[in-house]
Amino acid sequence: MADNNILVKTRDLSFKRGDRVIFDGVDIDIRRGSVTAIMGPSGTGKTTLLRLIGGQLKPDKGSVIVDGENVHELRRSQLYQLRKRMGMLFQNGALLTDLNVYDNVAFPLREHTNLSENLIHKLVLMKLEAVGLRGARNLMPSELSGGMARRVALARAIALDPMMIMYDEPFTGQDPISMGVLVRLIRLLNDALGLTSIIVSHDIQDTLSIADEIYLLAGGKVVAKGSGDELKQSSSEWAQQFLKGQPDGPVPFHFPAEDYADDLLDGKPGRAQTRM
Amino acid sequence: MLDPIQNLGKSGLRFFERLGRACILFARILGGLHTLIPRLGLVIYQTYSVGVLSLLIIVVSGLFVGMVLALQGYNTLVDFGAEESLGILVALSLVRELGPVVSALLFAGRAGSALTAEIGLMKATEQLSAMEMMAIDPVHRVMAPRFVAGFFAMPLLAAIFSAVGVLGGYFVAVGVVGVDEGAFWSQMQDAVDLRDDIYNGVIKSVVFGVVVTWIAIFEGSDAIPTSEGVSRATTRTVVHSALAILGLDFVLTALMFGEI
Numbered sequence: 001m002a003d004n005n006i007l008v009k010t011r012d013l014s015f016k017r018g019d020r021v022i023f024d025g026v027d028i029d030i031r032r033g034s035v036t037a038i039m040g041p042s043g044t045g046k047t048t049l050l051r052l053i054g055g056q057l058k059p060d061k062g063s064v065i066v067d068g069e070n071v072h073e074l075r076r077s078q079l080y081q082l083r084k085r086m087g088m089l090f091q092n093g094a095l096l097t098d099l100n101v102y103d104n105v106a107f108p109l110r111e112h113t114n115l116s117e118n119l120i121h122k123l124v125l126m127k128l129e130a131v132g133l134r135g136a137r138n139l140m141p142s143e144l145s146g147g148m149a150r151r152v153a154l155a156r157a158i159a160l161d162p163m164m165i166m167y168d169e170p171f172t173g174q175d176p177i178s179m180g181v182l183v184r185l186i187r188l189l190n191d192a193l194g195l196t197s198i199i200v201s202h203d204i205q206d207t208l209s210i211a212d213e214i215y216l217l218a219g220g221k222v223v224a225k226g227s228g229d230e231l232k233q234s235s236s237e238w239a240q241q242f243l244k245g246q247p248d249g250p251v252p253f254h255f256p257a258e259d260y261a262d263d264l265l266d267g268k269p270g271r272a273q274t275r276m
Numbered sequence: 277m278l279d280p281i282q283n284l285g286k287s288g289l290r291f292f293e294r295l296g297r298a299c300i301l302f303a304r305i306l307g308g309l310h311t312l313i314p315r316l317g318l319v320i321y322q323t324y325s326v327g328v329l330s331l332l333i334i335v336v337s338g339l340f341v342g343m344v345l346a347l348q349g350y351n352t353l354v355d356f357g358a359e360e361s362l363g364i365l366v367a368l369s370l371v372r373e374l375g376p377v378v379s380a381l382l383f384a385g386r387a388g389s390a391l392t393a394e395i396g397l398m399k400a401t402e403q404l405s406a407m408e409m410m411a412i413d414p415v416h417r418v419m420a421p422r423f424v425a426g427f428f429a430m431p432l433l434a435a436i437f438s439a440v441g442v443l444g445g446y447f448v449a450v451g452v453v454g455v456d457e458g459a460f461w462s463q464m465q466d467a468v469d470l471r472d473d474i475y476n477g478v479i480k481s482v483v484f485g486v487v488v489t490w491i492a493i494f495e496g497s498d499a500i501p502t503s504e505g506v507s508r509a510t511t512r513t514v515v516h517s518a519l520a521i522l523g524l525d526f527v528l529t530a531l532m533f534g535e536i
């Protein structure tokens with residue numbers, strides 16, 4: 001590829017859920033070795049974007065290129081080869097509930113490598129130590145709190161030392177201490193191992209502190225992008241509203257709906273009432 | 277005016293769409309069987325959980341079905357002085373029909389529903405997505421071992437059902453209503469044919485095992501990922517499996533024993 005510097009490149013990416021347009025021509029470049037943050041109001045499609053990059057959803061139009069390969073034109077076996085080099089931290093952890101913490105982290109190692117159990121043991125403990133849960137190795141996922149589960153999932157995502165990791169809201173449910181540790185861990189992993197990181201997060205302070213570049217999504221488009229300082233200084237109303245958390249501005253707080261007054265006067269019951 | 281026709285068309289389309297997806301899944305499971313060689317432990321564990329854990333209900337039901345068969349059969353046969361043929365009646369009913377069919381129905385209720393709920397919940401909690409993103413195909417890791425387990429467990433369960441049923445029949449025939457023991461066993465031995473009866477019964481139970489496990493796995497992986505969706509999928513597994521078993525039983529019986 002000409003742009004060897006860019007690991008993930010989306011061009012004119014469009015995606016619909018039924019009739020609802022989630023993305024409408026999104027162009028994103030993610031540089032190798034950088035930490036890129038994707039921010040935007042809840043429900044704009046940040047998780048959807050990660051799934052498009054991972055090849056779990058197919059765009060209606062446009063392309064996603066990861067490491068020079070067009071994700072949606074690969075055959076299944078090629079896609080799986082590519083995914084071995086991608087780590088993904090799911091919003092809710094998505095640990096395998098029939099395995100304990102240790103086996104969850106060991107899972108990708110056992111599936112993809114021929115390492116001895118002895119070596120796997122060392123690797124798993126190293127990853128668990130990094131997220132502060134070495135002592136929790138014998139717990140089952142049902143015995144973990146949400147924040148702990150997400151940290152185990154992080155240990156699992158880095159088990160294979162991938163070339164890139166996508167973090168879907170890694171900071172939710174973390175106390176200030178583990179939050180600080182996680183922020184430093186993500187930066188450290190990125191710099192020490194030469195990873196490329198994509199972070200979806202709502203936490204403005206911590207995201208600005210570690211991200212090299214930030215994309216702000218709203219209404220199916222990239223509405224602002226740049227480094228943290230650039231965004232703070234930018235004249236974009238979108239960026240200003242989002243960074244300051246103001247209710248009024250171009251970014252809608254509400255899910256698309258008909259007029260409020262009409263809706264109240266109309267008095268049609270919602271679907272949930274008739275079903276439950 | 278057009279609405280009913282439109283709806284019929286829609287549900288027809290949905291049906292064939294689902295059938296298509298089910299067939300694709302089936303093909304992918306078969307295509308992934310070779311990946312089970314290094315995962316033999318998983319197959320053994322799944323065989324334990326669909327097979328061994330269904331044993332109790334199979335043994336108890338088999339025993340009672342055999343006992344009831346002997347009682348009912350005796351009441352009819354005794355009128356013709358043919359009560360010594362009770363062994364034949366019990367054995368043939370079990371081996372040809374009741375063994376494969378009833379044990380498959382029980383298997384669908386006990387193991388099929390559990391498979392659907394398990395896979396459906398794995399989908400709802402994104403465990404299947406997480407595996408895909410870890411470059412591990414859930415069809416190979418989750419579904420193929422369960423399919424193979426069902427394939428091997430079902431005929432064994434049906435055989436155990438028939439064997440226990442024959443024993444139950446023996447207890448009632450010889451112990452309760454007083455049929456001659458020697459006649460009971462020797463008539464049974466003479467009348468039951470290895471090829472015509474036993475093999476055909478085994479073929480039936482293999483077919484039922486494949487179909488029930490396939491339905492259960494497909495419904496789980498196709499479930500809407502919510503609690504309601506999983507509960508509906510579980511119900512569908514039991515209902516569709518039962519219909520498929522009974523329908524296929526008729527077809528297979530007509531092919532094997534019918535004069536068509």
Ligand SMILES: Nc1ncnc2c1ncn2[C@@H]1O[C@H](COP(=O)(O)OP(=O)(O)OP(=O)(O)O)[C@@H](O)[C@H]1O
Pocket residue numbers: 017022041042043044045046047048049091
């Ligand atoms: N399975 C689905 N079927 C239909 N619509 C969906 C589905 N999943 C998500 N959506 C819709 O897609 C939109 C984007 O969802 P997504 O989960 O990507 O949002 P998000 O940006 O990650 O939000 P959050 O910050 O709350 O996690 C949502 O508005 C949602 O209504």
Ligand SMILES: [Mg+2]
Pocket residue numbers: 046047048091168
């Ligand atoms: Mg999300």
